[in-house]
Amino acid sequence: MAAPSPTARAEAADRLAGLATPAGALGRLGELGVWLASCQGQCPPEVPSNVRAVIFAGDHGVAAHGVSAYPAAVTPAMVRTFAAGRAGVSALAAANGVSVRVLDIAVDDDLEGIDPEVQHFKVRRSSEPLHLRNALTLAETEQALENGAIIAAQEIAAGADLLISGDMGIGNTTPATALIAASLGLPAAELTGRGTGIDDAALVAKQELIQVALDRVKEADLGPVETLAALGGADLAASTGFMVAAARAGVPVLLDGVIAVACAVMADRIEPGAAAWFAAGHRSTEPAQTLALDKLGLVPLLDLGMRLGEGSGAVAAVPVVRAAAAVLRDVALLSELAI
Numbered sequence: 001m002a003a004p005s006p007t008a009r010a011e012a013a014d015r016l017a018g019l020a021t022p023a024g025a026l027g028r029l030g031e032l033g034v035w036l037a038s039c040q041g042q043c044p045p046e047v048p049s050n051v052r053a054v055i056f057a058g059d060h061g062v063a064a065h066g067v068s069a070y071p072a073a074v075t076p077a078m079v080r081t082f083a084a085g086r087a088g089v090s091a092l093a094a095a096n097g098v099s100v101r102v103l104d105i106a107v108d109d110d111l112e113g114i115d116p117e118v119q120h121f122k123v124r125r126s127s128e129p130l131h132l133r134n135a136l137t138l139a140e141t142e143q144a145l146e147n148g149a150i151i152a153a154q155e156i157a158a159g160a161d162l163l164i165s166g167d168m169g170i171g172n173t174t175p176a177t178a179l180i181a182a183s184l185g186l187p188a189a190e191l192t193g194r195g196t197g198i199d200d201a202a203l204v205a206k207q208e209l210i211q212v213a214l215d216r217v218k219e220a221d222l223g224p225v226e227t228l229a230a231l232g233g234a235d236l237a238a239s240t241g242f243m244v245a246a247a248r249a250g251v252p253v254l255l256d257g258v259i260a261v262a263c264a265v266m267a268d269r270i271e272p273g274a275a276a277w278f279a280a281g282h283r284s285t286e287p288a289q290t291l292a293l294d295k296l297g298l299v300p301l302l303d304l305g306m307r308l309g310e311g312s313g314a315v316a317a318v319p320v321v322r323a324a325a326a327v328l329r330d331v332a333l334l335s336e337l338a339i
């Protein structure tokens, strides 16, 4: 897989160093502009004008085992809310000129009456409880990965210059944490967070459940696709396939919270080097997200204390990405000044 352009990166780093600002004064905004230039293969970079978010919705068998503060029935209700443009991410996206598309990958409901396009990529109803058995078969995992790749190709064909993967699925912080724990070789106790806001007792039970899932497969020495089958879910596999395909096509991805970052870790395991095409939008309150971002070498642009998912943290960071491009493009060079 091709890396972002080293030539454009070098040119952008030179331009940044030559801007009419004190050296380093643009801080991480400058670095972000350099990254964008390398992804676009041009300096200065263009300001992203066709930012597209896809929400991968799916239920998880673990939701019936006390890991979430909310019932699984919220998932289909929220899918309808995205379709109506009334979710948290919908408002952020409207404010920032980002398109949102919701897709039912594994919702445990037939969503009667919904636009058939929403269900075109459905793999199954819910994924299995990962502490008891594999979340998916390998065939389902491959199908979900392939669906994600097709979805990315559609968004890119529609002109996407920056992609965002959002999530919706009660219980999904559990498989996301399990995927990160398995990939980083860390125990559940170091990674597990409160998700939608579970209390202390439920947090301990969630941690134990994730550890049971990790122990269930620990002897198997699983590759990334097998890990997604064992500990992930169809929605997470589709999001992973989406990110792999974006990286392969050379389209940058802005990451959200623990679910998107878990998928980014899996994408980088499937396609080593994929993470060079990813930037982190927002720091989640979930410990697993911070540990996974450290592993990927990414530092979030925003830290607003959000813990929503839906792609919200990435969508909220879009103005920062646009600003980074504008600064590198529009600021005069020190050499142009009459000093």
Ligand SMILES: Cc1cc2ncn([C@H]3O[C@H](COP(=O)(O)O)[C@@H](O)[C@H]3O)c2cc1C
Residues within 6 Å of the ligand: 067, 068, 069, 070, 074, 078, 167, 168, 169, 170, 171, 172, 173, 174, 194, 195, 196, 197, 308, 309, 310
């Ligand atoms: C109304 C509502 C809207 C949401 N939007 C995103 N999530 C987020 O919270 C859930 C993950 O947390 P946990 O693992 O604790 O269930 C997912 O549905 C995720 O998308 C929501 C959750 C709720 C309740």
Ligand SMILES: O=C(O)c1cccnc1
Residues within 6 Å of the ligand: 173, 194, 195, 196, 256, 257, 258, 259, 260, 284, 285, 286, 289, 307, 308, 309, 310
């Ligand atoms: O980090 C996240 O993305 C997150 C946290 C809590 C609930 N849903 C998502």
